[in-house]
Amino acid sequence: MALLRNLGTTLGKWTGRPAARIDADAGDPDVRRVREAAEAADWATVREVLEARPESEDRTGLLWAVGDVAGAERWLAEATAAEPDAPLPRLAAAVRHIGWAWEARTAASAKHVSREQFRIFHERLDTAETWLYEVAEREPEWISPWYGLQITGRGLQVGQETARRRFEAAVRRDPHHLGAHQQQLQQVCEKWGGSHEEMHAFAREAAFGAPGGTPLGQLVALAHLEHWLALDSGPDARYIRQPQVVAALNEAADHTYRHPDFAGGPGLLPLHNTFAMAFSLAGDTASARECFRATEGRVTEFPWNYLDGSDPVRAYTEHRARAGR
Template identity: 25%
Template sequence: MVWTMALLRALIRTARMARHTASLAAGLPADEEVLLDAPDDRLGPALVAAGRGEYEPAAKLLALTRERAEWENRDRYVMRLATFACSRPEWFEHWRQTEPDDPDMLLLRAEQAVARGWAAPARAEQLTAATPLVTAAAQGDPRDPVPWRVALDQARGTGAPPARFEALWGEAVRRSPHHYGCHVAALRFLATAGGRSHDQCFDFAERAAQDALPDSLVQALPVRAALGHLTASAGPGAPGPVPRARLDSAADLAAALSGRYAVADPWPAEVRNVLVCVLVRLERWPEALVQLGRTGPYATSFPWDRFSDDPLGQFLELRDGVRIEVAASTPLRGRRGRDASGGH
């Protein structure tokens, strides 16, 4: 009898999947329409020009973000341009030689050096060697918080003591109290610092979210803490468990933030990708499908590059898996409401 019931459940699940999976693709972009780390309308032309060896559009873009104090955009553009410069360095070398004291070039150079340090086998040594470049970037514009985000990333890789972190964090928030990139860098530092627990990371993330501006991406910081917990390695010395209610609350807060942005808005794309990953880990399949619909065609390397060398493929595979899970839990025939069935 037990075997018969198990077989029956398996057959029902298979029938539900066959009936509903295809229809649940409605509203989702086709696989070939999904883009990985798509640049916005301002960054795209700068990257195209850099591919031709021309640095001027990138220089103008970063100068504009500095002049207008667009610190969030500036941070994103610096990271993308530095990544591009690592694989296509000609345009950046031309800029460095032509304008060696340009504050935007100095910032990009520091970001590139720290990124390379993180990828190097001798990580701590390489990151320590980048200190003069990070210092030069911080001196470029006293208002700019982005060099301090770079400094926080550097400090995390060198195993800097808590006092050093506090000093860097103070410099960052003094310049921009709600800067998302600096908050993410601080959370990542806390997550890797010796003796820190997941509870401490959540405490930091939740306080930041409470103090954040209404539509600030900082409100999604707890869901990044949740991702860190849900994907942490188990074993001796691993931080203790986090209550399920705290994880759900982090996901709920990020979902509320996602709902305040338009569907397929590229600005919160990474937050939505992180939220989808957390919802899947929590097996909240219908909500994960909703967020996939809100994400639209904008896949981001993070968090999928934590699990695969092919982040786009990982995103698409997970998207299919979510549809299958939702289909498997959907009744074969929808129930009619009381009014439709003649009830009062």
């Protein structure tokens, strides 16, 4: 693996392209800072970073960086006990319980998950739900608890009607919140009890119901990738290379990152990676090249892990080469 990384760096020098590398921070420098603080069990710094990013500017990415840190549940329990009426430590502890729940369940298919694993999974999600509702009650304008409840709801299989109510609660607080829309897109996917038709309709309605330049156009690309993923080899390529799919991807790109009002900024790196993969699979080389250029070699694990779960960088690099970038 080290040899491959060194070879990638050398090729980058030869071609003038930045060497591809995983960017676990999604282009947001505060994500690394809060993750490192969480790994050091430094609640004071974690709190400082979280409080500096108001809910109105979306701090869900920061919360999930904390929630992904193994063992964080221990010191977060201490932080919550020290301030039992404070919503922020309880929110962070709830998010960690969501990540902790999925650690117990693992990514294996349901038939390979034991009864005991499922018991722990549900127990931790139940705890997270309790805390998220408590935070939502104490801070009724915050969107983060409702975003978390979208995820726990899918794990606990609360059903489409309840899931829709949770999504609606989230977007009442932030109508164009990308994460909340991404969670609802997953909810209406065929694999979670929805359908391709419902998924595409939701993506288009959300994307084009929002002002031009917002990142919600990414939903259209995500929906086509989910549809592609659900098909067998052969039909998947024929599907995503259809002229109407290519046209839909370009229409969404025009409404999103190509729009004159697109602001860019930290946290939008996944958007360019998503469109890069979608356009590459669709055979639109010029549009794919445009997106690869915008990523500057920074790879987000999702959605490239759809192509190569063990090495998203390899999948990115192969498709970037095909695009001539």
